[in-house]
Amino acid sequence: MTTQAGECPFHGNSVITHTTADPVRGSGGEEPATVSPDAVDYPVADWVDVAALSTSPYPTYARLRAESPVAWVPQLNKFLVTSYAGCHTVEQDQELFSANVSGATMTRAIGAQPMLRKDDPEHAADRAPVNPVLRPKSIKEVWGPIFERNAETYLQKVAELGPDEADLNRDYAAPVASQNLIDLLGLKDVSVEQVRRWSHDFIAGMGNVLDDQSIWDRCDAATAEADRLLEELIPYYRQNPDASMVSAFANSGLPTANVAANVKLTISGGMNEPQHMVTNMVWALSNHVDQREQVLADPAWWASVFDEAVRWQSPIGMYPRETTRETVLEGVHIPAGAGIGVVVASANRDEGHFGASAAEFDINRTKRPHLAFGSGVHLCAGHWAAKTSIGQIAVPMAYERFPGLRVDQRRSESWDGWVFRGLTSLPVTWN
Numbered sequence: 001m002t003t004q005a006g007e008c009p010f011h012g013n014s015v016i017t018h019t020t021a022d023p024v025r026g027s028g029g030e031e032p033a034t035v036s037p038d039a040v041d042y043p044v045a046d047w048v049d050v051a052a053l054s055t056s057p058y059p060t061y062a063r064l065r066a067e068s069p070v071a072w073v074p075q076l077n078k079f080l081v082t083s084y085a086g087c088h089t090v091e092q093d094q095e096l097f098s099a100n101v102s103g104a105t106m107t108r109a110i111g112a113q114p115m116l117r118k119d120d121p122e123h124a125a126d127r128a129p130v131n132p133v134l135r136p137k138s139i140k141e142v143w144g145p146i147f148e149r150n151a152e153t154y155l156q157k158v159a160e161l162g163p164d165e166a167d168l169n170r171d172y173a174a175p176v177a178s179q180n181l182i183d184l185l186g187l188k189d190v191s192v193e194q195v196r197r198w199s200h201d202f203i204a205g206m207g208n209v210l211d212d213q214s215i216w217d218r219c220d221a222a223t224a225e226a227d228r229l230l231e232e233l234i235p236y237y238r239q240n241p242d243a244s245m246v247s248a249f250a251n252s253g254l255p256t257a258n259v260a261a262n263v264k265l266t267i268s269g270g271m272n273e274p275q276h277m278v279t280n281m282v283w284a285l286s287n288h289v290d291q292r293e294q295v296l297a298d299p300a301w302w303a304s305v306f307d308e309a310v311r312w313q314s315p316i317g318m319y320p321r322e323t324t325r326e327t328v329l330e331g332v333h334i335p336a337g338a339g340i341g342v343v344v345a346s347a348n349r350d351e352g353h354f355g356a357s358a359a360e361f362d363i364n365r366t367k368r369p370h371l372a373f374g375s376g377v378h379l380c381a382g383h384w385a386a387k388t389s390i391g392q393i394a395v396p397m398a399y400e401r402f403p404g405l406r407v408d409q410r411r412s413e414s415w416d417g418w419v420f421r422g423l424t425s426l427p428v429t430w431n
């Protein structure tokens with residue numbers, strides 16, 4: 001089939017080329033059986049530079065939204081969906097856009113399929129046991145005091161390092177997020193450093209869309225260590241139940257393999273993203289001193305600071321789905337079995353949804369729903385835990401302890417990633 005000039009239903013933009021190449025994952029160059037030739041016509045964004053995405057993804061997202069918010073990106077073997085409306089549509093329809101993605105890097109990374117790679121009813125069965133642990137009341141009453149204690153412990157360490165040496169990521173965000181998760185999961189005798197390493201190695205594996213063997217090696221080693229721990233913990237919690245997530249999973253009647261996969265999923269998602277939110281918030285406030293003054297004058301603004309920072313610099317940038325049948329999304333024909341990248345970091349800066357100032361950090365903006373925690377059945381299970389532990393406790397306590405807290409301009413910061421994105425180093429000072 002050839003694409004004829006003028007028949008393009010998308011944008012007629014010359015940068016987007018149309019193709020008939022087969023986008024069905026893993027099917028080589030074969031024609032998808034379920035797609036009629038007329039339907040195989042979609043924009044191709046073959047200009048996307050994956051390395052540039054990791055350095056600075058937002059210019060690419062802006063161009064994709066402007067030229068074609070649903071586009072086949074051959075380098076990624078996926079249709080990237082970059083508009084708010086497109087991402088929201090995908091998230092609301094698990095029957096058409098399945099989370100049970102074939103060849104999923106997540107299942108490969110943690111050795112079995114967790115809830116995030118299942119559709120209902122299997123997904124709901126895996127998730128139900130931990131919902132009560134993660135409800136607002138339990139987070140506030142059971143876990144709030146523990147999150148405060150952890151923040152206090154590591155603020156003391158930051159103070160000991162002093163305003164010329166402290167790195168907010170290394171010395172506060174990472175250990176606080178790690179210890180919070182150790183407690184919430186009930187992992188008992190593991191170190192902050194060990195869980196930090198597991199989380200980062202799992203995340204690297206889950207984002208390993210280019211199949212780098214050295215990343216798989218690190219990830220496999222972390223999986224083996226975590227599995228050994230769970231072999232002891234699961235029977236322990238069956239005998240000694242408590243309020244933790246591993247206890248809830250262990251006593252749910254779920255098979256041990258499901259429990260282990262979901263605990264490893266939580267180790268990755270439950271640490272890396274809260275860690276990134278500590279540094280995101282401080283970075284955003286350091287670069288917007290008027291808004292920093294506003295929240296320091298009235299702590300009621302902390303909820304808005306968290307919500308705006310998670311929208312503006314979303315720690316999870318993209319996650320995958322797969323079409324179960326041929327469909328049309330935002331005017332673009334997509335075949336059955338095609339890989340979809342739901343680019344929530346782009347949706348969260350969509351001018352069509354957030355207005356012309358979407359790319360700016362503004363805690364006073366009119367509230368509109370964002371997708372940083374996903375939506376639909378996979379809406380982040382830990383969103384209350386994250387909002388409370390970071391937005392209400394870890395970051396406000398850091399400013400109480402160091403009212404002058406800000407990015408240290410004498411030393412350099414670093415950002416990395418797009419599937420998962422955040423500050424890997426944030427030197428801070430406060431005098």
Ligand code: HEM
Binds near residue numbers: 277320379381
């Ligand atoms: C700011 C911090 C966090 C962000 C931005 C975040 C983001 C997300 C997103 C976008 C999803 C949906 C992904 C998809 O649909 O494919 C998700 C799911 C999930 N998150 Fe989070 N998360 C955060 C913190 C946490 C924490 C603290 C926990 C655990 C204590 C957690 C546990 C989970 C779990 C278990 C799922 C899977 C839910 C399901 O499949 O039903 N997350 N998260």
